[in-house]
Amino acid sequence: MDQILQILAGTAAVFQPMNLLYLFLGFFIGILFGALPGLTSMLAIVLLLPMTYTMQLQAALIMCMGVYMAGIYSGSITAITINIPGAPSAIMTALDGNAMMRKGQGAKAIGYATIGSAIGGTIGALLLILVSPLAVELALKIRTPGKFSLVFFALVVIIFIESKNRWKAVVSTSLGLMVATIGMDIMKPVARYTFGNPNLLEGIDETTLIIGAFALSELFVQASVNNAEYKRLTSVANSVKFKRRDFFPTWKEHKAIGLWAYLRASIIGYFIGVLPGAGASMASFVSYIEAKRVSKHPEKFGEGAPEGVVASETSNNAVCGGALVPMLSLGIPGDGTTAILMGVLLVYGIVPGPNLFVEQMDAIGPMYMALLISAAVLLPLSLFLFGPYYLRIVRINRLVLYSAIALVAILGTYAATYSVFQMGISVLIGIIMYFLRKEKYPNVSFILGVILGPLMEEYLRTSLTLSHGSVLVFFTNIDSVVFLVITVLFCVLLPRANRKSEKLEAEAEEKMEEEMTKGEEK
Numbered sequence: 001m002d003q004i005l006q007i008l009a010g011t012a013a014v015f016q017p018m019n020l021l022y023l024f025l026g027f028f029i030g031i032l033f034g035a036l037p038g039l040t041s042m043l044a045i046v047l048l049l050p051m052t053y054t055m056q057l058q059a060a061l062i063m064c065m066g067v068y069m070a071g072i073y074s075g076s077i078t079a080i081t082i083n084i085p086g087a088p089s090a091i092m093t094a095l096d097g098n099a100m101m102r103k104g105q106g107a108k109a110i111g112y113a114t115i116g117s118a119i120g121g122t123i124g125a126l127l128l129i130l131v132s133p134l135a136v137e138l139a140l141k142i143r144t145p146g147k148f149s150l151v152f153f154a155l156v157v158i159i160f161i162e163s164k165n166r167w168k169a170v171v172s173t174s175l176g177l178m179v180a181t182i183g184m185d186i187m188k189p190v191a192r193y194t195f196g197n198p199n200l201l202e203g204i205d206e207t208t209l210i211i212g213a214f215a216l217s218e219l220f221v222q223a224s225v226n227n228a229e230y231k232r233l234t235s236v237a238n239s240v241k242f243k244r245r246d247f248f249p250t251w252k253e254h255k256a257i258g259l260w261a262y263l264r265a266s267i268i269g270y271f272i273g274v275l276p277g278a279g280a281s282m283a284s285f286v287s288y289i290e291a292k293r294v295s296k297h298p299e300k301f302g303e304g305a306p307e308g309v310v311a312s313e314t315s316n317n318a319v320c321g322g323a324l325v326p327m328l329s330l331g332i333p334g335d336g337t338t339a340i341l342m343g344v345l346l347v348y349g350i351v352p353g354p355n356l357f358v359e360q361m362d363a364i365g366p367m368y369m370a371l372l373i374s375a376a377v378l379l380p381l382s383l384f385l386f387g388p389y390y391l392r393i394v395r396i397n398r399l400v401l402y403s404a405i406a407l408v409a410i411l412g413t414y415a416a417t418y419s420v421f422q423m424g425i426s427v428l429i430g431i432i433m434y435f436l437r438k439e440k441y442p443n444v445s446f447i448l449g450v451i452l453g454p455l456m457e458e459y460l461r462t463s464l465t466l467s468h469g470s471v472l473v474f475f476t477n478i479d480s481v482v483f484l485v486i487t488v489l490f491c492v493l494l495p496r497a498n499r500k501s502e503k504l505e506a507e508a509e510e511k512m513e514e515e516m517t518k519g520e521e522k
Helices: 002-014 017-035 041-052 057-082 088-102 106-141 144-160 166-180 206-223 227-233 235-239 251-257 259-274 279-294 306-330 336-347 361-376 378-395 398-417 420-438 443-466 478-521
Strands: none
Touching: 002 017, 002 057, 002 361, 017 041, 017 057, 017 361, 041 057, 041 336, 057 088, 057 106, 057 306, 057 336, 057 361, 057 378, 088 106, 088 206, 088 279, 088 306, 088 443, 106 259, 106 306, 106 361, 106 378, 144 166, 144 279, 144 443, 144 478, 166 443, 206 398, 206 420, 206 443, 251 259, 251 306, 259 279, 259 306, 279 306, 279 443, 279 478, 306 336, 306 361, 361 378, 398 420, 420 443
């Protein structure tokens, strides 16, 4: 209770004029970096790190919270408008968000993304304030075998979620897992699959892969579309005139999704954020497939289902609150951004750990409130001020738009890696993924294989080392067994739900055709 009171006392510090200015400055920087492919919130904080050395601790942490929350959210902007995720956490958002955009529902898609992000970020921040000690205890109980089973569950579902291209999803995921092994062995000082090239010793950077697989491959796809076809594809999105009220779903639409959808995604995002190393990408994916599993119409996911946008965006912003828990209480960053934040704390002589909550809560209390306020202002700032400008992206001359994106993407690769070699790899990945996409191989499966592959390998090898090579370790740990059972249930229930929904859809189409035929006869 004393900790909560100290956090609430930090509200006054956040609302001091200069600190509030730093918060909004961080928010706008986060929006900019998150929306541009290759420029992530983590990179924004890295670039701002030298500036924080001359600032007071509270001001530095408050500005970083604004960058963090806005950077995660704004990856959805380009994901929805032009099908290029601005951040890895927006990969799943693009599946339904861009489909809605092509149907002329871009404003509604951004509205769902913003509302979901605001709710998820707010719930994540509140859970951080209220249940941090309990969350740490739960995270510590999930041991390495359980973490392996969680990642295994995610990889299996990557394949099963592609009901129409399941074998191609197997190939894409396997390719991603193979690419993830390039570089130094994660447990031994041994190079793997570098072919003698020293540039590959550190592996292929995640930013390089994401920019190649999404940004550059999408540019190649657009380059292969002639102007007449492009105008046809974007005619609906360009012809619709949006008003500010179009960004706000009606009460009936909210009711169709349900409050529980937002709460479920927030809880998933928060607790996955608490798991060290899991991150917003995994939270977005797990929340998305859970939303599809419980949906009455799972076949609509990927075709413009608002539930998909809500699940992805709500969960990835809820991660912000969860990822701070292991960093502050255990000194173990929950993701890359919190790793940089830990560096900020260490610069000021604050060592994260259990004693931090007892001895220096007054110093970090404003950070908690800054995260909560950043989530709360997402709605008014994004929808009332900037929403209409987001949608104008698609109306920019395609030659100018895609040339600018290509330049930003390539420079973003260099800014993240400082490597011309990685820039070349990004182009190569983009070309390969372009040809794979033409054959209907999903790029989402590929990139999630790359992201989750190293985690699965680390947890697998660590578990087998501790058990002296016995695979029974995965069946004797209760947390691992729970995730494995969930995996089996999902593999059984999802195909059954898909078959049922396809049958109902076919019956509805037949009934509609019969009614049309009767009408013509009359």
